[in-house]
Amino acid sequence: SIKGAFAVNPFLDIPAQLLAPLAPGETVRKNLLLKVENGGIDVDVHLIGEPTASASLPRNPTSGPMKVSEWSGRTQHTPTLRRPPFRATLVSKNGFTSLHLPPSFHGLLTIYINTGNLNAHIGLSAALGAHATILSEDSTSRAYFIGALGMGKWEGDRAEVRVERGRVRVQF
Numbered sequence: 001s002i003k004g005a006f007a008v009n010p011f012l013d014i015p016a017q018l019l020a021p022l023a024p025g026e027t028v029r030k031n032l033l034l035k036v037e038n039g040g041i042d043v044d045v046h047l048i049g050e051p052t053a054s055a056s057l058p059r060n061p062t063s064g065p066m067k068v069s070e071w072s073g074r075t076q077h078t079p080t081l082r083r084p085p086f087r088a089t090l091v092s093k094n095g096f097t098s099l100h101l102p103p104s105f106h107g108l109l110t111i112y113i114n115t116g117n118l119n120a121h122i123g124l125s126a127a128l129g130a131h132a133t134i135l136s137e138d139s140t141s142r143a144y145f146i147g148a149l150g151m152g153k154w155e156g157d158r159a160e161v162r163v164e165r166g167r168v169r170v171q172f
Helices: none
Strands: 002-008 041-047 087-100 107-113 122-124 132-137 141-146 157-171
Parallel strands (some): 002 041, 122 157
């Protein structure tokens, strides 16, 4: 199992010679990958926003941590700072999976449930549900857009939850 807290800074410039080569078939380097064969993942993940020119980075940045108390869950959380769009993928075989999205989340949320009966397995908080529009649905998946749908090109956030057997709860 994996437990702990991680801070991801997508603005950190690391010289290429210090990085391990990409795995075969990978074209984009992930900022964070957490994977276990058996056991759980119980982590706080903080995505650090873009520093402004007039502000210095605090020595101890503050943000509200989110915690998964599930055996096979992952959570992503971002403070409401300027930040690049982020991608989150949660995969769980069994049990309850909880995803806490930041209030600044604006984008696509797709949930896949292998056991079907989506209404019995997917729950959105009232606060998140007020900002969610169902885009598509079939027997094993439902896609939502969180936030206002604009007419222009969208290049925002994406969150995907894949659960074989279990329930999913998503909230701000």
